[in-house]
């Protein structure tokens with residue numbers, strides 16, 4: 499029997515009407531709670547008759563209070579997969595995000611993904627749970643969202659052992675990239691009024707490794723070292739070391755030591771040691787930092803007082819005496835963090851509690867530091883930030899004046915070799931004082947300033963020689 503087109507359309511129409519009728523009855527007469535059970539049961543039955551495996555990821559934890567980290571990571575991962583191809587996306591306004599809205603898979607929408615030649619399907623689902631709500635207000639309409647991963651039974655091993663780990667770690671990375679970076683600071687009262695140990699502000703430092711004036715080879719080395727570290731999770735695990743790296747940046751003021759903390763897209767914890775009450779609080783503060791973060795302790799020689807410095811015999815005795823008094827609460831006026839407290843905090847057991855930590859210590863006087871503090875393993879990489887030389891100057895001229903060559907470059911090169919000027923001072927001279935000021939003027943100002951500096955040093959040296967010879971005469 500061959501059906502005419504009209505008959506086919508009629509048949510389809512009446513089937514659709516019947517289905518819609520039953521659907522309306524089902525929705526109207528079955529209580530929400532019962533519908534959830536029925537839907538889950540049907541879902542299970544489908545699993546029995548097909549070869550597919552389904553894994554469900556709920557949006558909220560069992561108590562319904564907190565969105566699960568896994569759900570967030572998967573949502574981020576799927577956002578990157580679905581944005582270019584899914585037909586229906588949802589725009590979510592999220593706190594602390596760089597973008598105004600973050601796109602994700604809309605409810606009842608699905609997207610396919612491929613991993614090592616295996617195809618999987620992700621779908622975004624909603625179940626009605628009228629009486630369940632949570633305190634976040636995100637789910638107060640009584641809807642429970644979940645993501646379902648479906649794949650063929652024969653790929654169970656690769657999916658559970660490799661694919662899921664891949665999705666979670668990629669999603670976490672995407673989340674971090676999308677999140678606004680923060681700069682954290684600690685306070686002397688230990689806890690802020692909101693009960694937190696750190697307060698934070700959005701951190702949008704414009705400096706990058708590219709804009710930093712320093713020897714290009716050294717810059718490349720640092721870049722490679724940082725990138726190697728960020729990818730070395732498995733290596734650190736294999737050799738049994740916590741995944742952390744310490745950098746000691748030393749050199750004169752204004753050479754970019756503090757700015758260096760900016761070179762990974764990580765949150766920065768600017769730890770003010772003088773505001774830390776004691777060793778215990780230092781540990782608590784460090785435990786309260788997140789993974790993938792940079793902890794900066796500036797001017798470590800000044801922050802720790804005597805404790806961080808190389809000591810003479812007398813000073814060692816004084817220090818022991820001080821520590822004893824400190825334990826009996828007799829002195830309060832100095833930073834109460836001791837050298838051993840700091841060493842413990844850097845590489846004690848706590849340091850294995852969170853992953854991917856970078857510690858940066860800066861100092862103007864590296865020779866003053868106790869060798870225990872800066873030994874390799876604690877401070878893995880010692881980087882000298884030095885005065886501005888010609889290569890560094892070229893970077894600054896490009897940044898500040900948009901020029902790559904100039905007739906004054908020869909003269910400037912020579913001056914920079916004969917004079918020690920910090921990149922901060924060179925940059926200050928190159929900064930246009932008005933919109934109209936041209937590059938020639940800025941470069942002339944720099945040359946004048948370099949000449950003056952050279953003259954100052956020459957006079958100082960002369961004076962010192964004179965004083966030396968007078969002393970010799972007298973003795």
Ligand SMILES: Nc1ncnc2c1ncn2[C@@H]1O[C@H](COP(=O)(O)OP(=O)(O)OP(=O)(O)O)[C@@H](O)[C@H]1O
Nearest residue numbers: 709710711712750751752753754755756757921922
């Ligand atoms: N190497 C550099 N390249 C580009 N700009 C620099 C460099 N060094 C310093 N500057 C400029 O000088 C400012 C101060 O630099 P920064 O605070 O990083 O120096 P520092 O070495 O930490 O100084 P201090 O020892 O006094 O803390 C920076 O904001 C930046 O504008």
